[in-house]
Amino acid sequence: MRVLLAGGAGYVGTHTAISLLEAGHEPVMLDDLSNTSSVVIDRIAEITGARVPLVVGDAADDEVVEGAFDAHGPFDAIVHFAAYKAVGESVAQPLSYYANNLDTTYALLRVGLVRGIRSFVFSSTGTVYSDPADLPFTEEATRNLVALSNPYSKSKLMNEQVLTDVQAAHPELNVTLLRYFNPVGAHASGLVGEDPKGTPNNLMPFVARVAVGALDEVGIFGDDYDTPDGTGQRDYIHVVDLAEGHVKALENAAPGTTAYNLGTGNPVSVRELVASFERAVGRELPKSVKPRRAGDLAATYCTPAKAEAELGWRATRTIDDMTRDVWNWQQKNPGGYEG
Ligand code: UDP
Numbered sequence: 001m002r003v004l005l006a007g008g009a010g011y012v013g014t015h016t017a018i019s020l021l022e023a024g025h026e027p028v029m030l031d032d033l034s035n036t037s038s039v040v041i042d043r044i045a046e047i048t049g050a051r052v053p054l055v056v057g058d059a060a061d062d063e064v065v066e067g068a069f070d071a072h073g074p075f076d077a078i079v080h081f082a083a084y085k086a087v088g089e090s091v092a093q094p095l096s097y098y099a100n101n102l103d104t105t106y107a108l109l110r111v112g113l114v115r116g117i118r119s120f121v122f123s124s125t126g127t128v129y130s131d132p133a134d135l136p137f138t139e140e141a142t143r144n145l146v147a148l149s150n151p152y153s154k155s156k157l158m159n160e161q162v163l164t165d166v167q168a169a170h171p172e173l174n175v176t177l178l179r180y181f182n183p184v185g186a187h188a189s190g191l192v193g194e195d196p197k198g199t200p201n202n203l204m205p206f207v208a209r210v211a212v213g214a215l216d217e218v219g220i221f222g223d224d225y226d227t228p229d230g231t232g233q234r235d236y237i238h239v240v241d242l243a244e245g246h247v248k249a250l251e252n253a254a255p256g257t258t259a260y261n262l263g264t265g266n267p268v269s270v271r272e273l274v275a276s277f278e279r280a281v282g283r284e285l286p287k288s289v290k291p292r293r294a295g296d297l298a299a300t301y302c303t304p305a306k307a308e309a310e311l312g313w314r315a316t317r318t319i320d321d322m323t324r325d326v327w328n329w330q331q332k333n334p335g336g337y338e339g
Contacts, residue, residue: 001250002026004068004075004117006059006108007082008052009036011194012123012183014044015243016079018192021048023247028072029054030065031082035197037337043191060103065111077119077250078112080105083155087127087295088201090152101155102162109166119174119253121246122163126181126235126263126302127153137302139179139259149295160259167257174253181235181263181302183242185322186329193329194239195336203270204236204322207277208330210285218285220270222292227299233267235301238317238325248313261302264315276319280327 003020005013008029014036017027021044029041029052038054045051053072057064059082069075082104084090090097105122112120126137130148134141148154160177167175184204186193199215200206209215223230245262268276278284308314333339 001076002028002074003250004028004030004072004078006030006078006080006104008079009033009038009040009054010081012180012239012242013079013081014040014192015187015239016246017044017052018047018187019240019243019247021050021052025247025250027052028068028075030057030059030068032056032058036195039337040192046191047187047189060100060107062107062111065107069111069115073115075115075117077121077253078108078117079121079123079246079250080108081123083123085152086201087150087152090150090155094151097151097155098158102158105159105162113170113173117173119176119250120163121176121178121249121253122159124160124177124179124259125153125156126179126261126300128157128160128179129300132297132299135299135301136265137261137300139261139306164257171255174255175257176249176253177257177259178245178249179259179261179302180242181237181261181300183239184236184326185238185240185317186325187240188325188328190325190328190332193326193333195333203273204326207274207285208326211277211281211327212330212334214334216286218274218287219290220274220287221290221296223289225298227269229269229271231270232296233269233299233301235263235265236268236273236319236322237263237315238322241315241317245307245311245313248307248311252311254310258310260307260311261304262307262315263302263304265302265304267299267301268319273319273323277323277327279320280323
């Protein structure tokens with residue numbers, strides 16, 4: 001299958017390109033490189049022996065998308081990763097989040113439909129669920145745009161609605177909505193991984209920077225939640241498991257619009273994640289309890305049973321695999337791709 005990966009040079013897209021190559025498919029990347037580096041192409045070549053074609057440009061621009069089809073098409077499918085993804089930033093910059101995260105979808109759909117793609121896979125998020133009463137989240141958990149706490153999550157749910165309506169009008173197109181839980185980890189080679197710009201907001205890259213000595217200590221945001229150890233629980237998923245989920249979604253795309261949770265189903269607390277990282281590093285890390293972070297839920301985790309039943313996919317990597325691979329990546333690339 002020939003697949004256009006929009007936003008494909010980012011964290012999840014890079015790992016998906018590797019998994020697609022390993023499964024015998026032909027990925028092509030379209031990326032504006034605003035939050036990543038073209039170095040990923042060299043790294044993927046080192047791992048797989050294949051150079052993935054990269055079109056540098058904005059996936060929200062119809063002419064750019066047409067150019068990618070002209071140069072490297074026809075494509076059987078589009079996977080749409082191209083989006084802004086920082087929850088806190090989305091509260092401060094709602095207009096750029098709504099504009100970018102929706103305009104990319106419109107342009108990819110406009111061009112993709114004319115050029116005859118059969119399948120569209122969308123990077124959605126487990127943050128489209130909002131009610132702790134629904135835990136563990138199934139794909140049917142009540143979803144209400146107004147209940148969502150930030151423009152990032154709302155832009156993802158709005159995208160899901162746009163895609164559902166467009167699919168209904170174009171029954172020849174299969175749409176798959178992949179709701180990611182908390183992607184962490186890195187390729188086992190240590191050649192590709194997560195490379196956030198500036199101080200990371202997310203827990204795993206933050207802990208990695210503390211472990212490498214670039215940051216002083218891990219702040220644990222609240223230890224008085226109603227969870228087993230009082231710290232927040234999340235459904236962390238190894239990015240290579242997540243990447244393999246995209247391959248399965250492309251290979252098993254069903255008619256209509258279908259949503260799948262991609263998570264492990266196992267809640268892991270902040271303290272458990274830090275303890276796992278400490279095992280990987282072989283020493284204790286400096287840490288202290290801080291106030292809760294505004295807007296955080298005590299726990300989020302899913303039921304991944306639908307993806308297993310319908311796609312034949314299941315996450316197999318443990319939290320210790322995730323922290324070991326992040327530590328390996330962080331040690332080999334202390335300054336990220338450009339460092
Ligand atoms: N967290 C923390 N310290 C940090 C960053 C995050 O204790 O420096 C906690 C946060 O409160 C949540 C969990 O770690 O319980 C995961 O946070 P992250 O931002 O990685 O993911 P999200 O909250 O978006 O699911």
